[in-house]
Amino acid sequence: MLPNPSLDFLQQILTDPAWSHLAWVFRWGFLLGFGSLLLFFPRSKSPVSPQNPRRFLSRFWAFWLVLFLLLICFRQAQWQLMGRQNEDFIAFMQRYDRREFNPAHRVRAGKILDRRGEILAYSPLSDQVIRRHYRFGPVASHAIGYNHPVYGLTGIEAAARKDLLGQDLDLKDDWAVLGAELLNREGYAEGPHVFTTLDLNMQLRASELLGDRKGAVVVLDIQNGAVLCMVSHPDFDPNRLYGGLFSGKTSGAPLLNRAVAGQYPPGSVFKVLIAAAALQNGFKGSYDTPPEGYTNSPANPRIRDHEYYAAKEKGRSWRGHGRIDLGTALAESSNVFFAQLGVETGAENLLRACHAVGLHRSFSLWQGDEATLTVKAAHVPDLKDSQPYEIAQFSIGQGSLLMSPMQVAMISAAVANKGWVNRPSLNPKTLGVPLGRLCGPAAADQLKWMMYKVVQEGTGRRMRMAELPVAAKTGTAQTGGGQASHAWFTGFAPVSKPRWAFCVLVEQGGYGSASALPIARDLFRSGIKEGWLKL
């Protein structure tokens, strides 16, 4: 390779502040020089004069040439100079052109607001160029997305693009208003603002609580499926995007929205769905939970309770929970119990419950023109009654089952909502769309109080708060490969008249009750104390 030295002197001259003025002179100088060269060239006479008897190209061709060139000039002027009178064209540039210096962008995208009207994103004007600004930087960056001249659009910015610009390719009337403002140069027309279901206070607090840990926090409104809070860490600052983010070299994949696109083994939080399926199936009995655990053949490792391992670690022995019912099993999160329960309930009932919650399909949190904010379909193994060990693993949320925090929150919301599953949405205009039914009201009510028992006397005891009775379930999902477990915590509150369903995930956070639970507790506690969560 040949040496390629840098040109420092040229760099210095060209980046000098004076250059910006000089460049302006040069720009005009270039056009003027070009023009004067063209004026000057035809003057020099050809030394050879035509003496032949025939013209090979008659003047008639010149007529056609000039005519065609004029046609080109005219057609080009229609686009280049008078393009703003073509509504289709302006609409196209608004939606798909990324040149920020394009005058068509004088129509500013509207503001994005949270549910109370707090501004999350807006378009200030500086130096004649409109840039998108995100007031809270990385907070809610995955939900709002970004609108960047180089990196494009994602999130609500992409999904609600039409609404934010106040136009629709089919609705030209709106364009007539904006186009008139544009033509009259009355400042910079702005599209209408767009409300979201997000609660800024909750978003800020949840983001703060999650801190540097990787994970996600989701809070849903149980009545209608509104997403009140969706935090995914690590996050990114949409005001400061850089190429490295997109090259995949950044550690922690900050662009990944873990809340909807992350795929994790749910661990014990999945027992809520198993319990719902069993109750719906009419389960009323109990199981013995010996310390030897559950297995169907010596080839498969035994599924045991965590107390067994805790005791073993301390050099003691554990006698098992004994014969327990579903409520106690959920409170103690007994793997041995749920393994047997799942096998008895059967593959068909379990898969039906998964389908009822909509685990098998992906959907968008904001149904717009572009596929964005998509909740990924969970990876649900193909269960068969002939393979009971697979079902047993599935029933404790392990094996090849993978799902996102949003889907876990949906299960809790369904239990709280008499079994009905609402489709989560960030768009306040599309709330309360039913997805399916997890279980009947009786089963849901039973399960609700069982989850309350988890907080009162089970693994979620630390969630007990005088001001807010919570029903919940902890989870500690083994990840394999010798890494720390994922910590889960999901539930809803208040128990008697449920309003908020939540799910907290801390990647490699260890025990759910130790690292995920405090985030939910502090979130609700400060919400009630500061008054932005009203009972």
Add this chain to the structure above:
Amino acid sequence: MTAKKTSSASDCASNPPSQRLGFGGVFLLLAVGMLLVLGARANAGEFLHLSDVLPYVFWAVSAGILVLGLRLASYGGSPVLPELMLLLSALGVLVRSRMEGSVEGVGNWSLFIQPLGFVWLWLAWNFSRKGRILCFRALWPLAFLISLAVVGGLILLGSRFRGAFYGPGGLTPSELLKLFVPLALAGFFAAADQKWLRRGFWNPPIPQSAQLLMAWGLLCGLLVLQRDLGLVVLLSFMLVVMLISVTRSWSWGVLLAGAMAGGGWLVWKTMDHGARRLQAWLDPFADPTGSGWQVLQGLSGLYAGGLTGTGLGAGAPERLPIAGSDFVYAVYGEELGYIGCVLLLILFALLLRRSAEVANIQSSPFAGLLATGLTAILAVQVLVNIAGVVTLLPITGITLPYISQGGSSIWVTSVQFGLLLGMAEPGEIQKKAKSKGKSKVPSRKKSAGSRK
């Protein structure tokens, strides 16, 4: 003979003041453009290296040598012709360096495309000047066979990419047809030009027309197999222009109209990608993110540029997919604005006028028809390419000569320019050829006399 030589030399000597100024202006323009492009790049946070300046330096050095070569060998043709060619070439270097971003490394071979083009130009000029072009007069069957071999070989051996055939190394050998087909046609017509004279579309010379029809059907059939419709349009238009020129009958224009209507209908009915392009032309907004995307992105760039443009280097050609070849005019228009575009169109008009003048000063039918064909090719390329970008015509995949990216296109255009430069100075050999041809075609001499 010696007297003639000195007179042509003194012709040149009387020219220099204006000529020197013209070439100097082109170099100055390139320098200003270079500072604008590099300034925009430096202010975008890029660090400038030697390799960023090299495209301009290489161009300036090679163009300077070319000018010097023309001067030393006492080029005696129209001085405007090389000036316009160099100006066009300078604009091409600016726009291309603008799009390619920084050239990676000092030894990158793409730096040498235009300088090598000047070498081909110089060679072609030397092989054709002062009537030497007439040596190629009898080689038209060979030129035709080469054309067929190029197309046939490409179908057999080439690789397909984005709907076109490419030879090894990403070269597009079909560009060579823009050279060999006019050579073949000029020789073919010149061999029997008296038979064609004043024979209109309605009473063509039967044996010659049959030969032509068969050859043309073969060539165009192979090109259609390659799906290179742009080249079919280009060459067919050139054929009609040459037919009109050799017969002096405008009735051949009927052929053009008929071929355009029939071909359009055929494309619409049978060819998938052709129909898509027609659709994108008739209503780009029907599928704005699909078939209309490229056209509309190009137009958005033009609109963003407005009347005066963003300035060289300040546009955003990266927004436009495959901007380098078909849509280079949109990049140019974005950065130099409507004014710059009109100036470019004037430049092309002047160039075409001068190359038509080259055709018209020829006394031999071969050279005249060759210059006619080259002029027609140049005109169709310019008009069809630009009309495609501004949606006056559908996109055809024809490049903009000397502005678009692509070594093959630049080199073939260079050879065409070299031939035109050579024919711009008819010399002794041609005189000889004329006197030789006296016995062959006495009627022309007579008519010349009668006109005087």
